[in-house]
Amino acid sequence: MEIGYYPGCSGGGSGVEYKLSTLKTAEMFGIKLRELEDWNCCGATSAHNTNKLLSLALPARNLAIMEKMNLDTLLAPCAACYNRHRAVEVETKNDEALREKIQQAIDMEFSARTTTISILEWLVRDVGIEAIQNKVEKPLKGMKAACYYGCLLVRPTAHTGFDDPEQPNTMDQVMTALGAQAVDWPYKTECCGAALATSRPDIGSKIIYEVIRNAKDAGAECIVTACPLCMLNLDMRQAKVAKTMGVKLDMPIYYITEMVALAGGYTPNEIGVPRHFVEAMGYLNSLPEKAAALAAEEEAQKPKKAAKAAVSPGAGQADGAAEPAVDAEAVQKKIEAMLKGIQKSPDKIAARLIEDPERAKVLAELMAHDEKKSLKIAELMVTDKDKATKVADAFVTGELKKRDKA
Amino acid sequence: MKEAVTLIPMPGSAQAMIEQIEHEAHTNIKSCYQCGKCSAGCPVAFAMDYPPRQIIRLLQLDLVEEALKADSIWVCASCETCSARCPRNVDIASLMDAMRRKALAEGKVTDKKVAAFNEGFLGGVKNFGRSFEAGILLYHNLKTGQLFKDMELGLPMMQRGKVEVLPHKIKGSAQVKAIFDRVDKMGGE
Ligand code: SF4
Ligand code: SF4
Numbered sequence: 139m140e141i142g143y144y145p146g147c148s149g150g151g152s153g154v155e156y157k158l159s160t161l162k163t164a165e166m167f168g169i170k171l172r173e174l175e176d177w178n179c180c181g182a183t184s185a186h187n188t189n190k191l192l193s194l195a196l197p198a199r200n201l202a203i204m205e206k207m208n209l210d211t212l213l214a215p216c217a218a219c220y221n222r223h224r225a226v227e228v229e230t231k232n233d234e235a236l237r238e239k240i241q242q243a244i245d246m247e248f249s250a251r252t253t254t255i256s257i258l259e260w261l262v263r264d265v266g267i268e269a270i271q272n273k274v275e276k277p278l279k280g281m282k283a284a285c286y287y288g289c290l291l292v293r294p295t296a297h298t299g300f301d302d303p304e305q306p307n308t309m310d311q312v313m314t315a316l317g318a319q320a321v322d323w324p325y326k327t328e329c330c331g332a333a334l335a336t337s338r339p340d341i342g343s344k345i346i347y348e349v350i351r352n353a354k355d356a357g358a359e360c361i362v363t364a365c366p367l368c369m370l371n372l373d374m375r376q377a378k379v380a381k382t383m384g385v386k387l388d389m390p391i392y393y394i395t396e397m398v399a400l401a402g403g404y405t406p407n408e409i410g411v412p413r414h415f416v417e418a419m420g421y422l423n424s425l426p427e428k429a430a431a432l433a434a435e436e437e438a439q440k441p442k443k444a445a446k447a448a449v450s451p452g453a454g455q456a457d458g459a460a461e462p463a464v465d466a467e468a469v470q471k472k473i474e475a476m477l478k479g480i481q482k483s484p485d486k487i488a489a490r491l492i493e494d495p496e497r498a499k500v501l502a503e504l505m506a507h508d509e510k511k512s513l514k515i516a517e518l519m520v521t522d523k524d525k526a527t528k529v530a531d532a533f534v535t536g537e538l539k540k541r542d543k544a
Numbered sequence: 545m546k547e548a549v550t551l552i553p554m555p556g557s558a559q560a561m562i563e564q565i566e567h568e569a570h571t572n573i574k575s576c577y578q579c580g581k582c583s584a585g586c587p588v589a590f591a592m593d594y595p596p597r598q599i600i601r602l603l604q605l606d607l608v609e610e611a612l613k614a615d616s617i618w619v620c621a622s623c624e625t626c627s628a629r630c631p632r633n634v635d636i637a638s639l640m641d642a643m644r645r646k647a648l649a650e651g652k653v654t655d656k657k658v659a660a661f662n663e664g665f666l667g668g669v670k671n672f673g674r675s676f677e678a679g680i681l682l683y684h685n686l687k688t689g690q691l692f693k694d695m696e697l698g699l700p701m702m703q704r705g706k707v708e709v710l711p712h713k714i715k716g717s718a719q720v721k722a723i724f725d726r727v728d729k730m731g732g733e
Contacts, residue, residue, distance in 0.1 A: 147674050147675040150712065151701075152701065154705065176673075176714050176715045176716050177714070178669070178673040178674060178714055178716065178720050179668075179669045179673065179674045179675045181666070181669060182665065182675070183622050183662075184661070184662035184665040184666050185666060185669075186622075186641055187622070187641060187644050187645065187658075187662050188644075188645065188648065188662055188666060189645065189727060190568065190641075190645070191727045191730060192666075192723070192724065192727045195723050195726075195727055196669070196720075196723065199716075199719070199720070199723065239730070242726070242730070243723055243726050243727050243730060244719075244723055245719075245722065245723075245726070289621075289622075289623040289624055289625070292628075293623070293624035293625065293627070293628045294624050294627060294628065294637070295628050303628050304628075327625075328587055328623075328625075329587045329588075329621050329623035329625065331587070331588075331621055332621045332622065332623070333621075333658070333661055334588070334619070334621050336661055337655075337657040337658045337660075337661045338591075338619065338655075338657060338658070340591075341588055341591045341619060344590070344591075345587050345588065345621075348587075374697055374700075374701075375697075413704040413705065415700060415704075
């Protein structure tokens with residue numbers, strides 16, 4: 139199979155790993171990528187911020203070249219390039235006058251009959267999940283990844299449409315096929331801030347931080363992207379963002395094609411992983427250990443689950459807990475003890491949860507009066523301390539609002 | 545019911561300008577019922593003077609000058625979240641785009657940094673046919689007087705072979721330049 143290929147400007151610069159791993163991925167599946175001859179920059183956001191016709195004419199020249207080369211399908215791995223070329227195709231499809239105008243602007247014949255596809259469309263629709271699964275030599279077992287789609291792969295909805303704009307899952311499918319765990323997280327389609335990180339770093343840093351923090355909170359140990367601009371912001375700017383926000387982040391970021399190529403047996407060096415800014419080799423090296431731990435855990439669960447099922451057939455659904463009954467009892471006891479502790483000296487427990495003395499005082503008062511809330515806090519203090527802090531904080535915020543109103 | 549009277553807006557008046565913006569953005573601001581869904585999902589609303597919903601409100605009230613002067617249009621990252629979610633199909637992102645172009649054309653740019661970035665980016669494309677990352681950063685810094693901005697990127701990028709030392713000039717660079725010139729003459733859209 140042969141398709142057209144548009145590396146985009148970042149392929150020769152900041153996104154060199156994306157290019158290397160895309161080429162290896164194509165090689166894996168025996169797909170020939172024919173680079174467009176003498177292609178030009180798509181103009182990205184800068185063009186459509188400046189002049190609409192220009193933003194259509196620049197990608198149109200590439201599409202016209204494609205028609206000359208007798209290609210129907212164009213793979214544009216960069217999400218922004220994909221989006222801009224797609225925009226021209228969609229807008230000219232039913233607008234003869236616009237097509238003519240563009241033709242005049244580029245002074246080339248342009249019949250608007252090509253289809254530009256994104257890397258995800260290519261992997262899921264053209265290559266296929268099954269084919270990907272069959273090529274896995276080194277499964278990414280043990281990896282916990284947040285699949286990050288960002289803006290341009292799913293929006294504007296009229297241009298994209300190969301995945302759900304609010305809950306996309308094609309990348310999740312690919313990662314799962316490679317053996318990794320794709321975590322559920324809310325920031326899948328949030329913006330990385332795009333060029334704001336350059337033009338308005340005060341704003342850009344916050345946005346980048348929020349994306350990484352959300353992935354972390356959801357339990358992800360790395361973020362996977364299909365966009366060189368997202369990579370630039372999340373990877374190359376991460377150290378600066380961490381410094382600005384006064385936190386430690388250390389979140390490795392990978393391209394989806396790097397993941398496919400690695401699982402397919404290529405080495406990290408071949409696809410440029412050591413060129414990332416945030417150290418990205420260590421996490422890959424730690425995977426075998428994590429995978430072994432995971433396997434051991436699964437093994438350990440098996441007999442227990444079976445035993446439990448044998449004791450109470452059909453009743454397993456309701457409690458749903460993986461812990462054996464004995465542990466559950468111990469936990470229950472701990473929670474009761476904690477609850478007693480709260481009832482005895484709410485201020486002491488509150489101080490353990492909230493630093494700010496005034497807010498801690500509010501929490502103590504709240505717990506003294508509200509048994510349900512105390513129980514919730516006691517439960518979480520035993521099972522998930524981190525969440526207990528967040529819940530306590532939310533309780534206090536709610537209480538303060540109530541008091542404000544009263 | 546009385547027949548509606550269509551008033552022809554005075555050229556150069558606020559209404560005429562708003563109609564032009566709506567036309568360019570292919571959207572209708574009168575559809576907006578001010579639910580605020582756009583502002584709720586906007587990743588940069590926290591940094592805007594008027595969040596997206598209020599920008600639309602300004603336009604509905606004919607306060608186009610105020611809207612064009614707003615920081616918001618330059619803070620907007622073109623992420624398209626607002627447009628994807630609007631229950632009334634108002635294409636807010638496209639309005640933001642059209643307003644940026646309008647502000648540029650009218651010389652009313654309040655945030656020079658974003659405009660400088662775009663100018664630097666397109667300057668490279670016009671001359672070489674491709675954008676040139678190192679060049680954009682340099683141009684942006686010179687233009688905005690922040691010589692040492694993004695320094696933390698420069699050296700590590702070079703060490704990792706992520707910088708093209710010279711811009712790549714495509715064979716058809718003259719063609720691309722001609723596209724810029726023709727578009728200029730044809731006047732946008
Ligand atoms: S989401 Fe649409 S209808 Fe709601 S405020 Fe925004 S523009 Fe108006
Ligand atoms: S396109 Fe602009 S206004 Fe709309 S949600 Fe994104 S940043 Fe906000």
